[in-house]
Amino acid sequence: MACRGVSHDDQPAVRRTRAFPGRGVSHVDADQAGVAHGVPSAQATAGAGTLDEPGGASHPQGALADAAGDGAASEPEPSDGGDDGGGRRRGLGSFLAELPILVVVAFVLALLLKTFIAQAFYIPSESMVPTLEVGDRVLVNKLAHEFRDPERGEIVVFTQEDGGPAAPSDGILERLQDTITSGFGVVPEGEKDFIKRIVGMPGETIEMRDGVVYIDGDPLPEDAIDDGGYLSEPDMVDFGPEEVPEGEYFMMGDNRPNSSDSRALLDTISEENLVGRAFVVIWPGSRLSTLEIPDYAADGFLSEPASPSAQGAEGGP
Incomplete structure (x- = not known):
């Protein structure tokens, strides 16, 4: 049986598992694992930089992209307007703090005029x-x-x-x-x-x-x-x-x-x-x-x- 890529090991390809958040258990071939450890395979080399292939073929970049996407989706999104009251209070406080300065500047300008x-x-x-x-x-x-x-x-x-x-x-x-x-x-x-x-x-x-x-x-x-x-x-x-x-x-x-x-x-x-x-x-x-x-x-x-x-x-x- 012909060997794939640059692997010369007579042992059958080892299947490893890797857990991705929110995805359960994902099975990765040894060839794909080699990419993760810096040893490119023929299959990985052929698919480098191709994130959207016809027929839904999987490759390491796609797996990493999926993982990154799942991680981003699992983070909580900021609430809309959850701190509006505090922001308005801070804005009003800042305005009141600057108001005396504005009054003094206006008075001085009017006086000079x-x-x-x-x-x-x-x-x-x-x-x-x-x-x-x-x-x-x-x-x-x-x-x-x-x-x-x-x-x-x-x-x-x-x-x-x-x-x-x-x-x-x-x-x-x-x-x-x-x-x-x-x-x-x-x-x-x-x-x-x-x-x-x-x-x-x-x-x-x-x-x-x-x-x-x-x-x-x-x-x-x-x-x-x-x-x-x-x-x-x-x-x-x-x-x-x-x-x-x-x-x-x-x-x-x-x-x-x-x-x-x-x-x-x-x-x-x-x-x-x-x-x-x-x-x-x-x-x-x-x-x-x-x-x-x-x-x-x-x-x-x-x-x-x-x-x-x-x-x-x-x-x-």
């Missing part, structure tokens, strides 16, 4: 009617004058103390402190925020006659403002002429008969006391609008005062 970038202001009086109504809320850009000089016609918020200009707070810590205290309703005694329009620039001569404002002798165009213009009365008290000091600005309310501004109580305002430029009405929603800077040049009026040399040349013989 309000101190250095933008702040909302409430309009309490009629001094800027018809441009701004009582109850309007405007957003003020605090960086507007960090990179350029103030312009004529801008609506600005500035600080002023009763009876004189407020001391400027240029330090970062001082500005942070002012923002924090004002947020809790605590402001320096006598110091107030005002909102007006810049009318006179440094070095200009301001005069008001019969309700008309004159800048260096030229009337300020009344139709330069698109959102309603100024309110004035012919019998208003005349003012000036008065020269605006260097580094300061002459402020007026659009409601000229009912505005306390640089004509009387407030005097001229130093650039250091400017908080920022009001650029948009954010509340109420029906009045949502931007606050544009009037284009006085389009009406033939110089937006900046003429230099002394230019004035001398113009008025010379």
Whole structure:
């Protein structure tokens, strides 16, 4: 009888048994056992790497694959949602632990935004009617004058103390402190925020006659403002002429008969006391609008005062 594979033993093939979990007793030929001990047989070599043969022929790889599959099937599968309650509790606990940090971060960001970038202001009086109504809320850009000089016609918020200009707070810590205290309703005694329009620039001569404002002798165009213009009365008290000091600005309310501004109580305002430029009405929603800077040049009026040399040349013989 011909021998199979590389086996030269005259003894009949020994049949061994091997137990596989969940499969009972499996009979493995000596040739198959040889594969397990590293001695390939012709039958094993012929079937290497073939896991799916026609007719269901068995080979060592198939036996090992079956064993591995049975072992995997015998392991318990994880339950679906068995620990959902504990997971939710851990998630809630983690959120509650992080909540104070989130609140602090949000507070710091809001504080920095309000101190250095933008702040909302409430309009309490009629001094800027018809441009701004009582109850309007405007957003003020605090960086507007960090990179350029103030312009004529801008609506600005500035600080002023009763009876004189407020001391400027240029330090970062001082500005942070002012923002924090004002947020809790605590402001320096006598110091107030005002909102007006810049009318006179440094070095200009301001005069008001019969309700008309004159800048260096030229009337300020009344139709330069698109959102309603100024309110004035012919019998208003005349003012000036008065020269605006260097580094300061002459402020007026659009409601000229009912505005306390640089004509009387407030005097001229130093650039250091400017908080920022009001650029948009954010509340109420029906009045949502931007606050544009009037284009006085389009009406033939110089937006900046003429230099002394230019004035001398113009008025010379």
